[in-house]
Structures are given as structure tokens and as C-alpha cells.
Amino acid sequence: MPQLYHHPLCPHSRFVRLALGEYGVEVELIEERVHERRREFLMLDPAGRTPVLVEDNGMVIPGAGPIAEWLDETLGERLGDHRLLPASPVARVExxxxMSWFNDKFFDEVTNWLVTEKVYKRFTATEIGGGGPDMDLLRAARANVRYHLRYISYLESTRRWLAGDKMTYSDLAAAAHLSCVDFLGDAPWDEEEPAKSWYQRLKSRPSFRPLLADRVPGVATNPIYAAVDF
Amino acid sequence: MPQLYHHPLCPHSRFVRLALGEYGVEVELIEERVHERRREFLMLDPAGRTPVLVEDNGMVIPGAGPIAEWLDETLGERLGDHRLLPASPVARVExxxxMSWFNDKFFDEVTNWLVTEKVYKRFTATEIGGGGPDMDLLRAARANVRYHLRYISYLESTRRWLAGDKMTYSDLAAAAHLSCVDFLGDAPWDEEEPAKSWYQRLKSRPSFRPLLADRVPGVATNPIYAAVDF
Structure with missing residues (x-):
């Protein structure tokens, strides 16, 4: 079985888990705490970031972007008309x-701050940056998440899914990041009904179920996190 | 003629300029200062980041990653055996x-700090983050660049180009970032001969020439920046 090195609150790992679920590929999940810089993990991928996919033949594919492209190139056609990265170059651009909007921009402006400040810093020694959360960063992240939810609502106002009339990697990337925000209780769903109903649709997919069962020892989970009807 | 919104010291723009040069595509360069958040630019790409490519038919392709994939999908086969993103899925992974190593990790650990602290902050009002450079960040960036040059030397010890025996997007991404570092005089080439000779090979390509003519008003250019023999 292929292996996926991941962390339950790494949004890029979650994106890949959702994609694998949609492709119907089962993987063995191996939890990796990247800040521990474990030697064996760095030998797999010197960049030392999750996610890393290891195929049955030992081939290593590191990083959400390269993994998404690899899965499309090797399994994409299998999904036919529901291909997560559509066949036409023009549609692929959107x-x-x-994908980059959520995996890069949303990560820089929201997920990275929330997860680092609320979770990773608690498990990091003070001498190397651990400690209590920086409240200014949390406030900025919570302000930014509103702007991104509005953007999702805006896209939803003209399209059924974020990039068009079919569900694609765009939806999985956005939902992966928002699921981390929601885990920590920082997604103000009631302010953005269209974004909420889009997220509900994704949350009810079988590929989402394993993510909803995730728990992180020592971190409280938002009570509505696992509820499909919230 | 297609248009490229770029900034002379934006490494992701430089990567795309090198790629366009290798494909033999001429573009009109439009300099964009993204921190000014110009309305017309945000209408083109709400993410508000350079580079943004606008094709003759008005199609907008934003971001280095999407642009690189788009160019490969529409022009890649033209390069035959010298395709910048090789045809085989396995080779594409590497x-x-x-590409992600340099466009994401190197950017986070080196280019973003150097360019922001030494250039962008000088042109930004103090109330919104402008001012003198943060010397701790500059020191960290300069320490990190040594580690990345060693990694390039290591790759060069077993391969002719970074990802294998042909020049690819990997080389263009790495060279684009290092060209920004070199512009600012922060690349200690003499410590890493293999990395230096790899960069010399890239620097002597016709696609590189326009980058070597770049100047930024008010920012001193490293005297050896434009020299192919340095």
C-alpha cells in the first residue's frame, strides 16, 4: 500500500488525503512532526515538509503540488468527466x-498562522520558538478568513463549484484549509451562507470522512467540526 | 504580443521570463509594484501577485506555477527532447x-527576506511597514543561501543539470532566485565552485541576457551581476 507522511493539521496533507479519497486510493498514513526534523524523513525528502507520498515501488513524491500533478497524470483519466484537473489547458489554468490561491495565499494569510500559533507552538520548546500564541497573528488570521469566505461566496454565486460546474482540486484545496480553520473553531460560517453550503456539500463526501475523525492530543476540537449539518 | 506583469526583482517573474525566453516567446513587460495594490492589476488577478501573463486573446494566467504548466501544455512539445518539463510523469516529479524547492522553500528562506528587507521596504511608507532592513533577517537569509548553494553543488556532483541530464524548469527556477540574490551581492559564489559553474552556464544563455540588463532605480547593482565570467 502507498504511504503518506502527513500531519492531521497540515492543510496540504489534508488536500492530498481528499484527492486520494476521490481517486479511491488507500494509503497508510504516517504521522510526521516536521519540526522534529527526523533524519529518516529528511532522507526521504530533504525539504522536510509534509505531505510526502511514497508509492509501492518506493518512488517518493514530495509536496502537495507535485503530488496533485502526479495523481492527475497517472490516475486522472480514470475519473473521466469528473477529472479533478480537467483535461483542457484553459480549464486547468483556473x-x-x-489551488495556488488556497495552498499558497490562504496558507500564508490564515492556516499557517492559526495552526502554528495555536498548535505547533504548544509542542515546541521555548528556546526554539515555542510558547503561547501571538494574539496579533491570530487576530490577523481571523480577519483574513472572513475575506476568503467572501471570495468563496462570490465564486459560488456564479458557479456550482469553485472553478466551474464540476468539483476539482480547487474545491479540495479550499476545503482542506478551511477544515483546519474549522477544527480550531475559527470559521465564521454563519456570516457567509453560500460558502457554508459549499463546504457542507464537500463535508458530506466519503473522501472527507477520515478527516472528520482526526483528533490531536492536547488540542480541543471545535464541537461542530465533525457535524455535516452545522 | 502577450504581456507579462512583473517586477525586476521578483524571482517568480524572472523564472517566467527565463522560460518565455527558452520557448522563444516575446512579451511586453509591464512593471507592477504589487504593494501599491493598483486596482486594474487586482482586477486582472485578485491575488495581486506577480507574475501575471496575459495572452493575446486576453486570457489571464497568474502565478509562476500555473504559467509554467500552461506554457508546457501549449508550447512544451515544440522543444522536443529539450522540453523544460519532460514528458514522463516520473521525470516530471523531480x-x-x-521547482517547488526554489519557488517556495528558497523564496521563504532567502529571496523574500533579501528583496523585502533591502528593496521593497525602502519604497514603502513607514506606517505600512517600510523603513530600514531588519539585520537579523538579512543574516538569516545569507546563512541560508550557503546551504542552498551547497545543495546545488551536491546535485551537480551527480547530474549535469539540477534535475538530470537536461536543462529543465528546475534550473530556471533556481537561477531566477539566485539572480536576485546575486543582483544584491549576497551570493558567495567562490565558496561553491560547482554551483558557480552551473550558474555560469545558465547566465551565458540568450534567455538570461534581458535579466542581466535589469536595473532598479535607487538600488545599487552588484558590480559582477551582469558579468558572465565572474
């Missing part, structure tokens, strides 16, 4: 634009 | 891994 899907990749929004 | 090229995309190293």
Missing part, C-alpha cells in the same frame, strides 16, 4: 490558480 | 520537486 483550477491551478485557485 | 522537476516539480525542485
Amino acid at each position: 483550477v491551478r490558480r485557485l | 522537476v516539480r520537486r525542485l
Whole structure:
């Protein structure tokens, strides 16, 4: 079985888990705490970041972007008309634009701050940056998440899914990041009904179920996190 | 003629300029100062980041990753055996891994700090983050660049180009970032001969020439920046 090195609150790992679920590929999940810089993990991928996919033949594919492209190139056609990265180059531009929007921009402005400040810093020694959360960063992240939810609502106002009339990697990337925000209780769903109903649709997919069962020892989970009807 | 919104010291723009040069595509360069958040630019790409490519038919392709994939999908086969993103999915993984290494990791650990602290902050009002450079960040960036040059030397010890025996997007991404570092005089080439000779090979390509003519008003250019023999 392929292996996926991941962390339950790493949004890029979650994106890949959702994609694998949609492709129907089962993987063995191996939890990796990247800040521990474990030697064996760095030998797999010197960049030392999750996610890393290891195929049955030992081939290593590191990083959400390269993994998404690899899965499309090797399994994409299998999904036919529901391909997560559509076949036409023009349609691929919009899907990749929004993948980058969430995996890069949303990560920089929201997920990275929330997860680092609320979770990773608690498990890091004070001498190397651990400690209590920086409240200014949390406030900025919570302000930014509103702007991104509005953007999702805006996209939803003209399209059924974020990049068009079919679900694509764009939706999985956005939902992966928002699921981390929601885990920590920082997604103000009631302010953005269209974004909420889009997220509900994704949350009810079988590929989402394993993510909803995730728990992190020592970190409280938002009570509505696992509820499909919230 | 297609248009490229770029900034002379934006490494992701430089990567795309090198790629366009290798494809033999001429573009009109439009300098964009993204921190000014110009309305017309945000209408083109709400993410508000350079580079943004606008094709003759008005199609907008934002971001280095989506642009690189778009160019490969529409022009890649033209380069035959010298395709910048090789045809085989297995080879593509290594090229995309190293593209991400430089466009994401190197950017986070080196280029973003150097360019922000030494250039962008000088042109930004103090109330919104402008001012003198943060010397701790500059020191960290300069320490990190040594580690990355060693990694390039290591890759060069077993391969002719970074991802294998042909020049690919990996080389262009790495060279684009290092060209910004070199512009600012922060690349200690003499410590890493293999990395230096790899960069010399890239620097002597016709696609590189326009980058070597770049100047930024008010920012001193490293005297050896434009020299192919340095």
C-alpha cells in the first residue's frame, strides 16, 4: 500500500488525503512532526515538509503540488468527466490558480498562522520558538478568513463549484484549509451562507470522512467540526 | 504580443521570463509594484501577485506555477527532447520537486527576506511597514543561501543539470532566485565552485541576457551581476 507522511493539521496533507479519497486510493498514513526534523524523513525528502507520498515501488513524491500533478497524470483519466484537473489547458489554468490561491495565499494569510500559533507552538520548546500564541497573528488570521469566505461566496454565486460546474482540486484545496480553520473553531460560517453550503456539500463526501475523525492530543476540537449539518 | 506583469526583482517573474525566453516567446513587460495594490492589476488577478501573463486573446494566467504548466501544455512539445518539463510523469516529479524547492522553500528562506528587507521596504511608507532592513533577517537569509548553494553543488556532483541530464524548469527556477540574490551581492559564489559553474552556464544563455540588463532605480547593482565570467 502507498504511504503518506502527513500531519492531521497540515492543510496540504489534508488536500492530498481528499484527492486520494476521490481517486479511491488507500494509503497508510504516517504521522510526521516536521519540526522534529527526523533524519529518516529528511532522507526521504530533504525539504522536510509534509505531505510526502511514497508509492509501492518506493518512488517518493514530495509536496502537495507535485503530488496533485502526479495523481492527475497517472490516475486522472480514470475519473473521466469528473477529472479533478480537467483535461483542457484553459480549464486547468483556473483550477491551478485557485489551488495556488488556497495552498499558497490562504496558507500564508490564515492556516499557517492559526495552526502554528495555536498548535505547533504548544509542542515546541521555548528556546526554539515555542510558547503561547501571538494574539496579533491570530487576530490577523481571523480577519483574513472572513475575506476568503467572501471570495468563496462570490465564486459560488456564479458557479456550482469553485472553478466551474464540476468539483476539482480547487474545491479540495479550499476545503482542506478551511477544515483546519474549522477544527480550531475559527470559521465564521454563519456570516457567509453560500460558502457554508459549499463546504457542507464537500463535508458530506466519503473522501472527507477520515478527516472528520482526526483528533490531536492536547488540542480541543471545535464541537461542530465533525457535524455535516452545522 | 502577450504581456507579462512583473517586477525586476521578483524571482517568480524572472523564472517566467527565463522560460518565455527558452520557448522563444516575446512579451511586453509591464512593471507592477504589487504593494501599491493598483486596482486594474487586482482586477486582472485578485491575488495581486506577480507574475501575471496575459495572452493575446486576453486570457489571464497568474502565478509562476500555473504559467509554467500552461506554457508546457501549449508550447512544451515544440522543444522536443529539450522540453523544460519532460514528458514522463516520473521525470516530471523531480522537476516539480525542485521547482517547488526554489519557488517556495528558497523564496521563504532567502529571496523574500533579501528583496523585502533591502528593496521593497525602502519604497514603502513607514506606517505600512517600510523603513530600514531588519539585520537579523538579512543574516538569516545569507546563512541560508550557503546551504542552498551547497545543495546545488551536491546535485551537480551527480547530474549535469539540477534535475538530470537536461536543462529543465528546475534550473530556471533556481537561477531566477539566485539572480536576485546575486543582483544584491549576497551570493558567495567562490565558496561553491560547482554551483558557480552551473550558474555560469545558465547566465551565458540568450534567455538570461534581458535579466542581466535589469536595473532598479535607487538600488545599487552588484558590480559582477551582469558579468558572465565572474
